[in-house]
Amino acid sequence: xxxxxxxxxxxxxxxxxxxxxxxxxxxxxxxxxxxxxxxxxxxxxxxxxxxxxxxxxxxxxxxxxxxxxxxxxxxxxxxxxxxxxxxxxxxxxxxxxxxxxxxxxxxxxxxxxxxxxxxxxxxxxxxxxxxxxxxxxxxxxxxxxxxxxxxxxxxxxxxxxxxxxxxxxxxxxxxxxxxxxxxxxxxxxxxxxxxxxxxxxxxxxxxxxxxxxxxxxxxxxxxxxxxxxxxxxxxxxxxxxxxxxxxxxxxxxxxxxxxxxxxxxxxxxxxxxxxxxxxxxxxxxxxxxxxxxxxxxxxxxxxxxxxxxxxxxxxxxxxxxxxxxxxxxxxxxxxxxxxxxxxxxxxxxxxxxxxxxxxxxxxxxxxxxxxxxxxxxxxxxxxxxxxxxxxxxxxxxxxxxxxxxxxxxxxxxxxxxxxxxxxxxxxxxxxxxxxxxxxxxxxxxxxxxxxxxxxxxxxxxxxxxxxx
Amino acid sequence: xxxxxxxxxxxxxxxxxxxxxxxxxxxxxxxxxxxxxxxxxxxxxxxxxxxxxxxxxxxxxxxxxxxxxxxxxxxxxxxxxxxxxxxxxxxxxxxxxxxxxxxxxxxxxxxxxxxxxxxxxxxxxxxxxxxxxxxxxxxxxxxxxxxxxxxxxxxxxxxxxxxxxxxxxxxxxxxxxxxxxxxxxxxxxxxxxxxxxxxxxxxxxxxxxxxxxxxxxxxxxxxxxxxxxxxxxxxxxxxxxxx
Numbered sequence: 001x002x003x004x005x006x007x008x009x010x011x012x013x014x015x016x017x018x019x020x021x022x023x024x025x026x027x028x029x030x031x032x033x034x035x036x037x038x039x040x041x042x043x044x045x046x047x048x049x050x051x052x053x054x055x056x057x058x059x060x061x062x063x064x065x066x067x068x069x070x071x072x073x074x075x076x077x078x079x080x081x082x083x084x085x086x087x088x089x090x091x092x093x094x095x096x097x098x099x100x101x102x103x104x105x106x107x108x109x110x111x112x113x114x115x116x117x118x119x120x121x122x123x124x125x126x127x128x129x130x131x132x133x134x135x136x137x138x139x140x141x142x143x144x145x146x147x148x149x150x151x152x153x154x155x156x157x158x159x160x161x162x163x164x165x166x167x168x169x170x171x172x173x174x175x176x177x178x179x180x181x182x183x184x185x186x187x188x189x190x191x192x193x194x195x196x197x198x199x200x201x202x203x204x205x206x207x208x209x210x211x212x213x214x215x216x217x218x219x220x221x222x223x224x225x226x227x228x229x230x231x232x233x234x235x236x237x238x239x240x241x242x243x244x245x246x247x248x249x250x251x252x253x254x255x256x257x258x259x260x261x262x263x264x265x266x267x268x269x270x271x272x273x274x275x276x277x278x279x280x281x282x283x284x285x286x287x288x289x290x291x292x293x294x295x296x297x298x299x300x301x302x303x304x305x306x307x308x309x310x311x312x313x314x315x316x317x318x319x320x321x322x323x324x325x326x327x328x329x330x331x332x333x334x335x336x337x338x339x340x341x342x343x344x345x346x347x348x349x350x351x352x353x354x355x356x357x358x359x360x361x362x363x364x365x366x367x368x369x370x371x372x373x374x375x376x377x378x379x380x381x382x383x384x385x386x387x388x389x390x391x392x393x394x395x396x397x398x399x400x401x402x403x404x405x406x407x408x409x410x411x412x413x414x415x416x417x418x419x420x421x422x423x424x425x426x427x428x429x430x431x432x433x434x435x436x437x438x439x440x441x442x443x444x445x446x447x448x449x450x451x452x453x454x455x456x457x458x459x460x461x462x463x464x465x466x467x468x
Numbered sequence: 469x470x471x472x473x474x475x476x477x478x479x480x481x482x483x484x485x486x487x488x489x490x491x492x493x494x495x496x497x498x499x500x501x502x503x504x505x506x507x508x509x510x511x512x513x514x515x516x517x518x519x520x521x522x523x524x525x526x527x528x529x530x531x532x533x534x535x536x537x538x539x540x541x542x543x544x545x546x547x548x549x550x551x552x553x554x555x556x557x558x559x560x561x562x563x564x565x566x567x568x569x570x571x572x573x574x575x576x577x578x579x580x581x582x583x584x585x586x587x588x589x590x591x592x593x594x595x596x597x598x599x600x601x602x603x604x605x606x607x608x609x610x611x612x613x614x615x616x617x618x619x620x621x622x623x624x625x626x627x628x629x630x631x632x633x634x635x636x637x638x639x640x641x642x643x644x645x646x647x648x649x650x651x652x653x654x655x656x657x658x659x660x661x662x663x664x665x666x667x668x669x670x671x672x673x674x675x676x677x678x679x680x681x682x683x684x685x686x687x688x689x690x691x692x693x694x695x696x697x698x699x700x701x702x703x704x705x706x707x708x709x710x711x
Contacts, residue, residue: 112692120699127707142707300645301511301542304638308568320568321622324634326641327511327542332533332557334576335546336602337564338611343546344515346568350544351513365510367645376664377510379503381517 022101023118025051027111030248044243048106052236055098063091077162085161085221092228093154099235100150106242109249129155135215150231153224156216163206164218170194170202299366301350302326306361308342308349319345319357344383351380493525497532504536512536514545523551530557552600555580565609569622574630590624 029051037044067087076086101118108114127133128145130152138146146152170192172178177185188200196209210216308320319342327333337343348354350363352375363370496517503512517533518526534557537543547554556576561583563572575582580601588594592608595601603612610617625631664671683690 334558341564342568379508
C-alpha cells in the first residue's frame with residue numbers, strides 16, 4: 001500500500017506548477033495587455049490564447065520529465081498502457097488546474113481579490129480529492145465539493161489505472177488469524193488483513209480494494225477523462241470571456257489622505273514631539289527660513305582624477321575618466337552631460353553608493369580622507385520618488401529627523417539608509433545604476449513605439465492625402 | 469511577508485504614489501525634505517531634480533535649491549538639458565562628454581558668459597544671443613542630434629589654462645585645508661566614525677513602530693488576512709464536523 005502514499009506526490013506538483021505563477025504572471029502583464037487593447041492592437045483573449053500556447057512547451061517537458069521519474073521510481077504498474085494513461089491524465093490535470101487559476105485571475109480585479117479565493121479553493125481541492133478524506137467518509141453536506149473538484153476525477157482515474165484488475169498477494173504476517181497458536185490454520189480458514197480481502201483467499205483484488213475503501217469504479221476510468229475535458233473547455237471559455245470584459249481595477253485618482261491643517265485628535269504633544277514639530281514646521285515652509293534648520297557648512301568636498309572602471313562582457317570599460325572638481329559650501333554645482341556620459345554614475349561614485357567596479361582617485365573632505373560617517377553627512381535625493389503611501393509627509397520627516405536620534409547623535413541620523421521610505425535601501429538605488437538611464441530611454445522608446453503602431457493607420461491616411 | 473510589504477513601499481509604484489495624493493512637485497519637495505531632515509552637514513546630492521517636471525515646477529525646485537545654497541548648503545545636482553533661465557542659476561558646472569570625460573569644470577558666470585567664452589576661445593561657433601547656452605554647449609561638443617565637431621574637447625580641456633588652474637586649486641586645498649580646519653571629529657570619538665548615527669536598538673524600535681503603523685494604515689491587508697484565517701478554519705471545521 002506504499003504506492004498509494006506516493007501517489008500523493010503527484011498533486012503537490014500540480015499545484016506548485018500552477019498556482020502562484022499563473023496568477024502572478026497574469027497580473028504582471030495585465031496593465032500592458034489592457035493598454036494595448038485600448039489602442040485596438042489586439043483582443044485580450046487573443047493574448048490569452050497566445051500565453052496558453054507559450055506555456056505548452058514548458059508544461060509538456062515538465063510533465064514528461066517529472067512523471068517519468070516518478071512513475072518508475074515509485075514502481076507503479078509496469079505496463080505501457082498504464083504508463084501512457086498516467087502521463088495523459090496528469091498532463092490534462094495540469095492543464096485544468098492552470099486554467100482554473102487563470103480563470104480566477106481573470107475574473108478578479110485586483111491581485112488580493114484573486115489570491116484569497118485561490119487559497120481557500122486549494123484547501124477545498126486538496127481535501128476533497130478523495131484520498132485524505134475518502135468518499136465514504138465525506139459528510140453529506142459537503143459532498144458536493146467533491147463533485148466540483150477536477151483533481152478528484154483525475155485521481156480516481158489514476159487509482160483505477162493502478163489498481164483495477166491487479167491481484168496482490170497477501171504477506172504472511174498480514175493474515176488474520178496469525179501468530180503463535182495459529183501456525184497450522186488452513187488457507188480457507190483465514191482472511192487477509194487488508195481492505196477488499198475475501199475470506200479464504202490468499203490474494204487481494206485491486207478492484208475490490210479501491211471499490212470498498214474509496215468507492216472508485218473501473219468503469220469511471222475514461223469517463224473521468226471526459227469530465228476533465230469538460231472542465232478544461234468550460235474554464236477556458238470563462239477565461240477568454242473574462243479577459244475581454246473584466247478589466248483590472250483602475251486607480252481612483254488622487255486623494256490626499258493626510259491634509260494640511262487636519263490633524264487627528266490626539267493627546268497634547270510632549271516636549272520631545274514639540275521639538276520635532278517646530279523643526280518640522282521649519283522644514284514644511286520649504287526654505288523660507290532654511291537657516292533655522294540648516295547648520296552653516298564649512299567643509300569643502302573635493303575630488304581629483306576620479307576614474308571608475310567596470311567589467312562588461314569580459315572587457316574593461318571606463319565609465320569615468322579622470323574627473324576633477326569640488327563643491328564649496330553655499331554653491332550650487334551642476335553636473336551636465338549627454339545621456340550616458342556618467343552623470344548619475346559620478347554622483348553615485350562620489351556618494352559611495354556603487355556596488356561594483358574599481359574606483360581610483362582621491363575624494364577628500366578638507367584635504368582628509370573620508371571616514372565611515374561620510375554617508376550620513378551627505379544627502380542623496382534620488383531621481384525616482386520613492387515614498388510610502390500610507391504615511392503623511394510630516395511623519396516621514398519626523399522619522400528621519402526624529403528627536404530620539406538626535407539625542408544619540410546630534411549630527412543627524414542615518415537611519416534612512418535602512419528605511420525604505422527614502423529609497424536609499426531600495427533595490428532600484430543599488431542595482432544597475434549605470435544602466436538605468438539607458439533603460440529609461442529604451443522604455444520611453446517602447447512606449448512611443450506602441451503609440452506609433454496605432455497611429456500607423458493615421459500616418460498611411462496622411463500619406464495618401466499628401467499624394468493626392 | 470515583511471519583505472513583500474517593504475518591496476511595495478519602496479518601489480516607485482505609480483499606483484501607490486497616486487494614492488499618496490501629493491502632486492509631482494510636492495513629492496519632489498518631500499523627497500528633498502526627507503534628505504534634509506537627516507541634516508546632511510557636508511553635501512546634498514540631487515539626481516535630476518527637475519526631470520519629469522514642467523518648467524514652472526522645476527523653477528520652484530530651483531528656488532528651493534537656491535535657498536539651500538544661500539544658507540550655506542553645498543549642493544551637487546545632475547541636470548538634463550536645462551532651460552536657459554534655469555541654467556543661469558547654477559554657480560559652477562561640471563560638464564561630461566561620453567565616456568565620463570571632463571569637458572569643462574568651472575564657473576558658469578553671468579548669462580553663462582564665462583562658460584561661453586571658454587568654448588568660443590577654443591574654436592566653437594559663437595553662441596547666438598538668443599540661444600540657450602546649455603543647448604548650444606551640447607551642440608558645440610557634438611552631442612546634440614545632428615551636430616558634429618572636429619575638436620577633441622576633452623583634450624582641449626586638459627590643455628587649457630583653466631584645467632591647470634583647477635589642479636592648482638585642488639593641490640592648494642589638499643595642502644592648506646587640513647591645516648586651517650579642524651578634523652570633523654576627534655580621533656577618540658569613535659561614534660563619529662560609525663556608519664550609522666543611531667544605535668541598533670533605536671533603529672530597531674523606530675522601524676518596528678513604523679511597520680506596525682504601516683499595517684494599521686493598510687486595513688485591506690489585515691482584513692484579507694483575517695478573512696483567510698476565518699475562512700479556512702471554518703471550512704476545515706465544517707468538513708470534519710462530527711455530530
